[in-house]
Amino acid sequence: MPKSELAERVKNASFRLFGKRIPNFPVYKQIYQKSGIGLIYESYMAVMLFSCVLSFVLTFVVGLFLHYFLFSTPIYRGIIAASSLSVVSVSIVLISYIARPLWLIRQRRAQIDSSLIYTVGYMGVLSAGGLPIERVFSRVVEVEPRPAIRELATKFVANVRMFGMDVASSLDDVRLHSPSDIFAKLLLGIMNTIKTSGDLKSLLVFETNRLLTLKREQLKKTLSALIALSELYVTAMVMAPITFIIMLTILSVLGTTQFGLSPATQLNLIVFLGIPAICIMFIVLLDGILPKED
Numbered sequence: 609m610p611k612s613e614l615a616e617r618v619k620n621a622s623f624r625l626f627g628k629r630i631p632n633f634p635v636y637k638q639i640y641q642k643s644g645i646g647l648i649y650e651s652y653m654a655v656m657l658f659s660c661v662l663s664f665v666l667t668f669v670v671g672l673f674l675h676y677f678l679f680s681t682p683i684y685r686g687i688i689a690a691s692s693l694s695v696v697s698v699s700i701v702l703i704s705y706i707a708r709p710l711w712l713i714r715q716r717r718a719q720i721d722s723s724l725i726y727t728v729g730y731m732g733v734l735s736a737g738g739l740p741i742e743r744v745f746s747r748v749v750e751v752e753p754r755p756a757i758r759e760l761a762t763k764f765v766a767n768v769r770m771f772g773m774d775v776a777s778s779l780d781d782v783r784l785h786s787p788s789d790i791f792a793k794l795l796l797g798i799m800n801t802i803k804t805s806g807d808l809k810s811l812l813v814f815e816t817n818r819l820l821t822l823k824r825e826q827l828k829k830t831l832s833a834l835i836a837l838s839e840l841y842v843t844a845m846v847m848a849p850i851t852f853i854i855m856l857t858i859l860s861v862l863g864t865t866q867f868g869l870s871p872a873t874q875l876n877l878i879v880f881l882g883i884p885a886i887c888i889m890f891i892v893l894l895d896g897i898l899p900k901e902d
Contacts, residue, residue, distance in 0.1 A: 622658035623651055630654060636706075642787040643709035644716055644759060656705040660698045667697040713787040716756040720788040723754045725819040728794065732812035741775055741798065741808060742768055760786060775802060790819075833897045837890070844886050852878055 630653045640649050647655070671690030675681040681689070727748060734744045745761045752758040760782050767778035776799050783795040794815055801811045853875060 618658070619647070619651055619655055622654040626654040626657040629657070638784075639713065640709045641785050642716075643712040644756065644785075644787070645709060645712065652705075656702070659701050659705065663697045663701045664694045667694040717787040719754055719756045720786075720791050723757065724788070724791055724794075725816065725823055727752060727754075727757050728812055728819060729816045732809065732816050735808040735812050741802065744808075756787070757791075760791070790822075830897060837893060837897065841890055845883070845890075849878060849883055 627650060630650050637649050640652065645652060668690045671693040672686050675686035675689050730751070731744050731748065734747055735741075739747070742765070745764045748761040749758060749765055752761060763785060764778050764782045767773040767781055768775065773781070779795050779799045779802075783792045783799075786792040786795065797811055797815065798808065801808055857875075
């Protein structure tokens with residue numbers, strides 16, 4: 609059976625079983641709408657409940673079988689142990705489903721914020737040529753390489769051309785589904801401009817200049833962080849190992865030990881474990897500080 613057909617059957621079965629028992633969490637529903645997941649909110653929650661029940665049953669059966677038949681545990685202890693494992697597995701599944709939209713929002717927001725300046729600049733060029741906002745978003749869909757921005761632009765075009773929504777309503781719908789606050793404010797500005805002056809060119813030029821200013825400020829902050837990190841790197845990777853090696857060399861001459869380890873063992877720990885661990889830590893810090901660009 610193909611994976612797509614199996615997934616469709618699971619989704620349909622989940623909705624039939626739990627479709628009427630979906631808890632109402634308006635705040636989480638708003639968060640979910642910004643994640644870009646293809647399923648509607650009700651179907652996603654139904655699949656989550658189905659997965660939790662399935663995980664509990666499977667874990668309980670497997671755990672009870674292992675404890676009773678393999679480890680010869682008394683039945684009541686096996687039930688308690690299997691129930692505990694089932695609760696843990698359900699908790700893991702539940703947390704995974706809840707955290708997935710939050711992780712996708714963070715990923716999509718970073719992708720939009722890092723690349724929005726290029727998209728807005730392109731939209732400004734198109735609007736300067738006299739194209740209406742519908743045509744502008746259609747061209748964005750054709751040339752935009754970033755999936756997060758392309759999906760939002762596609763949603764706007766589909767709302768207008770397929771569902772017959774007016775431009776203002778479609779922009780408002782896309783704004784509610786945008787994980788980026790910067791992009792949401794841009795869409796709000798476009799909505800207000802269309803309702804008042806209609807001068808999209810001036811608005812997009814202004815937004816491009818504003819995003820350039822934000823980009824410069826971000827680069828300045830990144831540069832300052834890299835300067836501080838470079839000073840910390842010199843201290844941690846150059847001065848500290850040299851200082852410890854000199855101290856341990858002197859202690860080896862004196863024949864003293866620390867924490868039950870000889871100076872030679874301590875030198876080996878610093879060279880083969882300490883320095884590589886510090887290098888990995890700095891790699892992780894650099895990955896977090898440097899901006900993500902496509």
